[in-house]
Amino acid sequence: MVRLRNRAVHLYGDVDPSHVYEILQNDLGDFETFISLIVEHCFT
Template structure:
């Protein structure tokens, strides 16, 4: 059985970081790209949000005894298999995990314009993950 306190702490953390990202989202593209503080803040907040999503996924899988995923993408697929996430969310969440890996390991290849695009187009994917976990376990 999942530890709801752990989930709640991680979900609250994600919510706080999403608030930061929403603030950055409202910057004009030119202003965002001209500010290394904004770009770096967005990268960090995205990275830790996604890391917390991965942590939540692994916590649920371990506590529910659904197996041992070899990768974070496999963890997402296990959540889908067991009805925590809808199948239509697989691509977006797997892309998030891959993006997190790029920020951490291939950081020199991450284009700042891509960060801005993610702020504009993909924050709802994180919100959807939170809602799915909340619906299933609370």
């Protein structure tokens, strides 16, 4: 995901929308982990 962020910031015109869609559909594990850690920290 870091590579996508760097590409989006520095080469915005070169970003393939279908690649972004694929990442949003399949590669959000980092966000799920992050959210679960926040919930654990705030509500336990």
